Amino acid sequence: MLKVLDTSHSTGPQETFVLNLGPQHPATHGVLRVKLTMDGEFITNAEIVCGYIHREHEKMGENRKWDQFLPNTSRIDYLSAMMYTHAYVAVVEKAAGIQVPRRAEYVRVLTSEMNRITSHLLWWGAFLIDLGGLTPMLYAFDDREMVLDLLEALTGARLTFCYYRFGGLCDDVTDDFLTGTRKFVKHFRPRLKIFRRLVTDNIIVRKRLEDLGHVPAEMCRKYGATGPMIRGAGVAYDVRRAEPYSVYPELEFDIPTQPAGDNMARYLVRMAEMEQSLRIIEQTLDKMPDGPFMAKVPRILRPPAGDYVFAVESARGRFEVRVVSSGKEIPHRVRLRSPCFCNLSVFEEACRGMLLADALALMGSIDLVIPDIDR
Amino acid sequence: MIIPEPFRLLTSLLAVAGFIGANAAYLVWVERKAAAWFQRRAGPTEVGWGGLLQPLADAIKLMSKQIIVPPGTDRLLFCLAPVLIMVPAAMCFAVLPFSAALVPRDINVSLLMVFAFGSLNVIAVMLAGWSSRNKYAIISAARVVSQNVAYEIPMLLVVITVLMVSRTMNLTEIVAKQAGGFWHWNVFNLAANPLMPVTFVIFFICMLAETNRAPFDMAEAESELVAGVFTEYAGMGFGVFFMAEYANIVAGCAMATILFLGGWHSPIGLWPGVWWFLLKMYFLIFTVIWVRWTFPRTQFYGLLNLSWKILIPLSLFTLVLTSGLLKIFGR
Amino acid sequence: MKAPFNEVISGFVSLLTGMGITLGQLFRPIVTVQYPHQTLTMPKRFRGHILLKKEPTTGKSTCVACDLCVKACPSDCILVEGEKKPGEKRKSVTLFELDYTKCSLCGACVEVCPVDALEYSRAYNLASTSKQEYKVMDLVKRLEDSKHP
Ligand code: SF4
Ligand code: SF4
Secondary structure (H helix, E strand, O other), X not given: OOOOOOOOOOOOOOOOEEEEEOOOOHHHOOOOEEEEEEEOOEEEEEEEEOXXXXXXXXHHHHOOOHHHHHHHHOOOOHHHHHHHHHHHHHHHHHHHXXXXXXXXXXXXXXXXXXXXXXXXXXXXXXXXXXXXOOHHHHHHHHHHHHHHHHHHHHHOOOOOOOOEEOOEEOOOOOHHHHHHHHHHHHHHHHHHHHHHHHHHOOHHHHHHHOOOOOOOHHHHXXXXXXXXXXXXXXOOOOHHHHOOOOOHHHOOOOOOOOOOOOHHHHHHXXXXXXXXXXXXXXXXXXXXXXXXXXXXXXXXXXXXXXXXXXXXXXXXXXXXXXXXXXXXXXXXXXEEEOHHHHHHHHHHHHOOOOEHHHHHHHHHHHOOOHHHHHO | OOOOHHHHHHHHHHHHHHHHHHXXXXXXXXXXXXXXXXXXXXXXXXXXXXXXXXXXXXHHHHHHOOOOOOOOOOHHHHHHHHHHHHHHHHHHHHHOXXXXXXXXXXXXXXXXXXXXXXXXXXXXXXXXXXXXXXXXXXXXXXXXXXXXXXXXXXXXXXXXXXXXXXXXXXXXXXXXXXXOOHHHOHHHOOOOOOOHHHHHHHHHHHHHHHOOOOOOOOOOOOOOOOOHHHOOOOXXXXXXXXXXXXXXXXXXXXXXXXXXXXXXXXXXXXXXXXXXXXXXHHHHHHXXXXXXXXXOOOXXXXXXXXXXXXXXXXXXXXXXXXXXXXXXXOO | OHHHHHHHHHXXXXXXXXXXXXXXXXXXXXXXXXXXXXXXXXOOOOOOOEEEOOOOOXXXXXXXXXXXXXXXXXXXXEEEEEEOOOOOOOOEEEEEXXXXXXXXXXXXXXXXXXXXXXXXXXXXXXXXXXXXXXXXXXXXXXXXXXXXX
């Protein structure tokens, strides 16, 4: 059976039509629009039209004080709010030369990894919905709610946590949170097994994912696709190891990779990442040092002039913040390099010649967060 | 007791219409509740006790909505399609034997008639998709046509197997031949064909595909094609498609019960009657719902592969096997 | 020749496993909250919109109208006015308006306040038919109206 149409040498003029996917289409998970040129059900060309919810976060960063940008950081990729805040606080700490207490670093890693799990769970459920299976979403949300409840009790919010501050955290972790997290880890491992039996092993899912939606490492490099995209293409690139930050060097975890580069590879990478996150969480819980959770930070921050960059591994890939300080109360420039934008740009090339349904599976496997694309 | 013919006609008409209406309405409720429980939610709870009046509220809502016929559509076909899908589904019920005595119309080619009408609904779906003048609807319609054609074949091959075993086209007689304990049911009739359970599974899968149910719901495919052929339908136009879907499921499950599960016969030989028929039928319907809320949708070509590469060879094989066995051992 | 058969069989088994799992879940209790009938209590640290704290002894706010929260707020949604009443050492607040439509619930104002005069509300299911109600939330008035200490 023909799975991919060879569009390179067509004979004569083809009868094609344009299919407007979005901005309000159930598969685009938000206001993203893709103009597809279709030959029957095969896609011959795709053109991504984004910017529907562009909010100019970067400009916002440039007209407010350093700490006033903090709430924005959890609204760019609202699913990896912790990691994004981490990148921003870390770059400002780097600029201002603030030493973060170890306890705070441990808590940051702990909460970031919990955030990664919630993000992957949401992706998992939404991806299955793209494939037409509605029930796994609810199972994923069942577990996701547990993490969110823990994080809510800790930070006061369920999505836009805004928990980190320059030099530490806004409040210390509670014992309830730590025991609750331990309980969650115990609860979640068997759940992952259920997920595997319900979905990963399922023949329909395997048929829909395996050997489809190839994004080889070469293509990832070309477009700068990172995170599970490039790890699913067999490259063990993870910012947590490539440019170690925070206390990740002290923790043991593997970088899951899959060589195939297809939808299934990205799927498996994310599923394995959840297990690795559990490992990290366990280690941070065991090693959690006592001490202050906040460093001494001047009330009014004026980082010395300079150009600073800091990258973290968000749930979707490399998120990088670059700030330029001119020694004032307000940053001169804030630049955000968001993983989704680069990951999405792969789509145009990768989906060429695919069937519509498979292309939507590919889009789901990229794990898009539209506000992160548009910033 | 002899009931005068016009009266009998009227009562069976009303009874069939009522049965379809009640089933379509309450299967929506059952589906929503079951889906909720599979997903550990509560489902409809607000309208009436346990949400029991929800179908009524839905019906009122759908009926009070304006029926929008988008400009540029083929108006006649667009309005005809919902009717065309409902009628054949309802026609099937005219010959279904609910129990030995409870048959609206006992004709001797009822099997043929059910499948003849059953294969009509694809035309309605195609018309709906075509006349909507919507790209998503047309893609979906094209999918549905090739899907239904592909699944008609194994389904009929399987039915022929059953036909050879029971040697009659009369549904009442087909059931009558399966009397006495579940080991006499066609599904366990291993003497006629050791692969009978497999044929039943084939029939069930084809039935899912024919009624456009998940995991073969190419007609709707809500995450790919918005709402497939139903994209442009509003109000009761959509409502009729919705009802027809459930009517088709009921008809399909009833056929599976009649052909394979011994219709109104009791599995243990006690109290045969319409309740056994309903019990088996609703169990199958529950399974249909269960399947929908467990699996993701298949790919379009995966579905054709399944039919042409697995189901058709397999059903052909069982057909040949059955005829061979019948020839050798005779009856 | 054997591989396709194995695939069909293992595939079928995987489908049955999946159905087994969902059936298992069918008999387990419901996990959702039936919202209007049941509501959740928010945790202690929940960040709702801000409120002026009530000083238990005086029943008034401790806010000294220093404007620090106004300056800290990234969304520019606080308006504070105060006056020095005769016989008092510090200013006291006369007007505290929150534009909740712009508030990003970040907590900068709460953290910056030198006299700890602000707290978060635990209300999470606010609704109104008019935007005005959230455009201008008079927190001083709310404080006076509130019964509990
Ligand atoms: S919570 Fe943040 S946005 Fe809201 S009023 Fe306070 S400082 Fe302003
Ligand atoms: S609430 Fe606190 S920060 Fe704001 S004006 Fe009053 S005293 Fe100053």
